[in-house]
Amino acid sequence: MEHTKALLIKFVAVTAAVWIIMGVFYGVDFGEILTISILLTIAAYIIGDLFVLPRYGNMTAAVADFGLAYIGIWLIGSVVINENISLGWASFSTALVIAAAEVLFHFYMMRRVFTQDQNRSQIQQNPALATEMAEETDIHKDDK
DSSP: OHHHHHHHHHHHHHHHHHIIIIIIITOOOHHHHHHHHHHHHHHHIIIIIIIIHHHHOHHHHHHHHHHHHHHHHHHHHHHHOOSOOOHHHHHHHHHHHHHHHHHHHHHHIIIIISOHHHHHHHSOOOGGGSOOOOOOOOTTGGGO
16 A cells, blocks of 8 residues: 555656656646656656665765666657757756655655665665674773
């Protein structure tokens, strides 16, 4: 149930961002906005939120969501959108708004969808940067 609720929240946020930028500023039809939003929401949820977020954290997932939104809107938009617009700038500005919303959405995902055990066990750490812990040996212990 939590995944369904999270997917619905993400869909509303993506649809709002795409509608505000591409609908209001670029005059794209709502049917085209809805198509872009549905496809982008499903792809971003599976790749960004279920795969990247629990393994690499919020910032990496937000950057991945920006890239996915930018490329996804550009590719889907080039097929779906009939209007003559500057699709590169529209995709870029829409992806910025989506990435900003994704940062907040990732906090929701980490607190509500993923359990604390999943969060700790799936975040991969670089062992080269980990602190080594050991007990110090007492060289004078045998002298006493």
